[in-house]
Amino acid sequence: MLRKTILALTSLVLLGGSSAAQEQTILPGYWDVTNKVTAIISQTKKEKRCITPAEVSKFVMGPSNRHYKCDYPTRVFKDGHITLKGNCATKNGSKAAIQATGSYTPTTFNMMARISTTYAGVPLSGEAVTTAKRISESCPASPEAQ
Template sequence: MKRRLALLLAPLLLAGPAAAAEGILPGYWETTNRLISPIPQKKVEKRCITPQEVAKFMEGPSNRHYKCTYPTKSFEGGKILLKGTCRSKKGRVVDVSGQGSYTPTTMQLTANIATEWAGLTIAGRASTDARRISDTCPSAAVAQSN
């Protein structure tokens, strides 16, 4: 169960605001992802976000394990609001809601999740703090993002 929550939360924690004129800037970003509950974890990643990837990065989490949809998605005036569901390939449904703030060079998001496992509701909380650390990406980071 711990691994499944981590797989769901990893892309969730990298989520950001929807593509907008006031969204984030491309560049080299450092992201600190924390699973606050039920089992505390922390992961720091650096990643290159190219101009072509900004919209995808900002559209909200989804990955090869979960497909996520966010009927409620608002990214205005530096504020983030996400509410939707993620569904695994095996049909597990996870309710997701998140809120936070962003600037062109920073982002903060706190998210709540809830799913059922063995007849019990399992709830979790996670956060992301991201900051742009450079206008340009190191060549190795650009190669990784392609």
């Protein structure tokens, strides 16, 4: 349960909170994305993903979901550098502090996030790293190719 909570909160950091990008970040297209989460154990997920123009902001600063609400008082995407600092909370009141830094170009995206929380009074932390590289301007025609 705790591991799932940390993994879910880490995923939110990798996707960010819902907000429009302040400046151009990445270009739409077909991307090779790797997410690595280390929280008690390590887990890596690799995928090829189509990012449409409408999804660019969602990818770099992403959505909250129905389980967690994130607030980033510090949210900077400027001159190729990323800085996020904030907190996420579940509906049942569990909270986690989040700090993320990274870099981006129109064809690359790299972010490392640190998550701190407590569970039954025990301090816990996790780390998540996303690396992504644009591999094509256009996405495959069929969803099965993704």
